[in-house]
Amino acid sequence: MQYLEGRKYVVQGIFLAVALLFAGRLFYMQVLDDTYKLAADRNTLQRIVQIPFRGLIYDRKDQLLVQNTPVYDLMVVPREVKGLDTMRLCQLLQLPQDELRASLKAAKAYSRVKASPVLQNLSTPDKAAIEENLIEFPGFYVKARMARAYKTSNLAHALGYVGAITPAFLEKPKYAKYVPGDNIGITGLESFYEQTLMGRRGVQYKMVNVRGIEKGSFREGEFDTLSVAGQDLHLSIDADLQAYGEKLLAGRRGSIVALDPKTGEILAFISAPRFEPNLLTGKGSGNRYMALLNNPDRPLFNRPLQATYPPGSVFKLVNELVALQLRVVTPNTPFECNWKLVKCTHRHEAPINASIAIKNSCNPYFYQVMRAAVLRGQSKNKFEDARLGLGQWQKMVKSFGLGEKLGVDMSQEKRGLIPSPDYYDKRLGYHRWVYRTVYSLSIGQGEIGITGLQMANLMATIANRGWYYTPHFVRGIGNGGPLPQFREKHYTAVDTALFKYIIPGMREVVDGRGGTAEYASLAQYGISVAGKTGTVQNPHGADHATFAAFAPVEDPKIAIAVFIENSGFGGTSAAPAAGLMMERYLRGKVLPGRKIWEDWIMFGDFNKRRH
Incomplete structure (x- = not known):
């Protein structure tokens, strides 16, 4: 009993101690609360x-x-x-x-x-x-x-x-x-x-x-x-090259995109008309933004990513490669320059092989190249034969990164368009069209549309003989490299061994006698250039000019695409602009004697061909 009596007092003592401790804590919290209330009269807690x-x-x-x-x-x-x-x-x-x-x-x-x-x-x-x-x-x-x-x-x-x-x-x-x-x-x-x-x-x-x-x-x-x-x-951007390109296209509408073919890194990204980035920062930036937005020249429009144009004759290279892969032509297949099929750009030597046809940009030749690729006798019904062939053609063309977003590290990219059989079914009706209906695709015209970035990437793909890295601006984040997706190679549906057959013709375009892009030549510096000109039909005014190339041919370090709106023939406007850009990048400077070409690009009347 005495033991139990003693234990009772111990328990009571514990309860008393806990009660006192709790009461003390309540008193302390009340004092603290009063303190904060008093402080609140004079001070405010700010997060x-x-x-x-x-x-x-x-x-x-x-x-x-x-x-x-x-x-x-x-x-x-x-x-x-x-x-x-x-x-x-x-x-x-x-x-x-x-x-x-x-x-x-x-x-x-x-x-x-x-x-x-x-x-x-x-x-x-x-x-x-x-x-x-x-x-x-x-x-x-x-x-x-x-x-x-x-x-x-x-x-x-x-x-x-x-x-x-x-x-x-x-x-x-x-x-x-x-x-x-x-x-x-x-x-x-x-x-x-x-x-x-x-x-x-x-x-x-x-x-x-x-x-x-x-x-x-x-x-x-x-x-x-x-x-x-x-x-x-x-960034992979070369600031000096960028500034030079923006200077060249000042007063023009168009774009220039330059890539490093070996890495997919974007070296220059010119959209014209341009504006200065400082306009959209600081006090009054909202008013300046509205002024740019309402400017009829549309300086906010991101042309390399958002403007889609028919690629013109540059696209003939893709059609040749697709036909080679399908084994419906060889590099030495001759076709007649038959103007009854489609009008040619000019009188030239007989296109007895792909190189001569590429050099002279022979429209009838590539009409027949694509016809051979599409009409392969897969059906006795001529409509179905065209439908089957065009569907296979479209899949192969899209493997070049055309008609789809490439996945550049920017959110405004347009897909462009490589038309499918379904596209023509919706427009013209099922089994209501044949190859003759869509032949303009053979020369890069008609419904087809690609961006300046896609065209530059096409040149990088040819420079690499059949593969490309997704173009990107950021080569390093912090102390690391680019995002993982920019280190994955993408191969086309065309065997890499076939690309070598179109490059001699591309070299002749620039450095050959009578080539359509002689004004892009860097032969005087010992630099070989492979390229292709294009003149894009424009129903709203003067034709657009384009030129795409890479250099040096033996060890490509730059691939470039130039679009200049309402500038007529690609060889007299886009080609010299690309030549100057490549010279600036590969040599670090443009010789003073070449200033005449800078003035021509900036101020010349492109609709009057320069000789």
């Missing part, structure tokens, strides 16, 4: 999101292209706004009252307790002038952030731009961590690599007084998290 430094962008020679610069945003927490003198604030901000009311309405619609931007991209002097008077406007404060600044006046179409996140973006799960006022990549590489460039946000909790002045960290930073800077992008 500050730490925006990390956005990754920088460099060219292939580690020349800095895009960096960050500090700017400031005026933020508002609607619930904390009291007795707002709208007229006084508008005078201070130099902002129309209707714009201020619209910003406040949008802020309330987003959240009454979370901060939203009222005015963005303030300069340091603007910020200083506003902060001096913020005591008059409870609920408003200035937030610093980093904006994009450009060390280059070129490459705007590829770089894209960064802008304030829109309500439409905020509704997407992908952007759940963003808040109004955050910046986000809107187009180009800034958009495609947004998750890489943005880094990881951090959070700080600060105590601030009614004047917005910081009074120190909350609980010594116990709940703070550090931000992590975004990763840098190292």
Whole structure:
């Protein structure tokens, strides 16, 4: 009994101790709570999101292209706004009252307790002038952030731009961590690599007084998290070549795309007309964007990725390769230059083999090459025979990366079109068309359409004798390489051994006597060039000019495609432009004596053939 009596007192003692401890904790929490309530009368706990430094962008020679610069945003927490003198604030901000009311309405619609931007991209002097008077406007404060600044006046179409996140973006799960006022990549590489460039946000909790002045960290930073800077992008773009190409096409409409065939890296990406990337950053960028958008020359239009043109005679190379693969022709198969089938470009020597036909761009020859590839007697019904043959032809052509998105690291890419039998069935009716109906495809005309990027990639594929890497802008992310998909080889449906049969003719186009692209020749420097000209029919005006090539033939280092709108014959406009670009890249300079060609590309009347 005595043992049990003693144990009872021990248990009671334990309960008493626990009760005292609990009561003490409650007292402590009450005191702490009262302390915070007292502090709240004088101070406010502010959750500050730490925006990390956005990754920088460099060219292939580690020349800095895009960096960050500090700017400031005026933020508002609607619930904390009291007795707002709208007229006084508008005078201070130099902002129309209707714009201020619209910003406040949008802020309330987003959240009454979370901060939203009222005015963005303030300069340091603007910020200083506003902060001096913020005591008059409870609920408003200035937030610093980093904006994009450009060390280059070129490459705007590829770089894209960064802008304030829109309500439409905020509704997407992908952007759940963003808040109004955050910046986000809107187009180009800034958009495609947004998750890489943005880094990881951090959070700080600060105590601030009614004047917005910081009074120190909350609980010594116990709940703070550090931000992590975004990763840098190292582009394959040659900034000097890019600037030179933009200079050449100044005042023109068109595109130039240059690739390294061995890697798929994009060396130059010119879209004309051009604009400077700095136009879409800083105060007033919204107005400048609208001016560009409404410009009838459409400088915002990304021509290398979004403009699709018939490839013209350049496409004859693909038709020859497909026919060789199907074994319906050989490199030495002769065809008559029969103008009754289709008109030829000019009088020339008899096309007794593929090389001569390519050199002279003989239309009747390639009419008969594609006819042999399509009409192979697979059905006694002439309509079905054409239908079966065209379907097989289309699949082989698309293996060259035509008529499909290549998968470049940019989101605006167009597919183009390599028409299928179903395409013609819908337009003309099932079994209502034959080869003669679609023969224009044999010379790269008609319904076919490809982009400038696809044409440059076609040249890279021929330079590699049958394979290509997906074209890409970014050769390195941080300290690593490109994305994995850009290291996968893609082979065409044509045997690699057959590509050698079209290259002699392509060399004759440039360096042969009477070749259609003599103005692209670099023979004087000992550099061999293989290429093909094209003149693209345009029902809305003067024909478009195109030329595609690679060099040196023995060890290709550059593949290039040039489209110049309303410029007539490809040999007199697109070809010399490509020649200058290749010379600049392979030799590092263009000789002064070649300035006459620079002036011709920039200022010449292409519809008057130069001799």
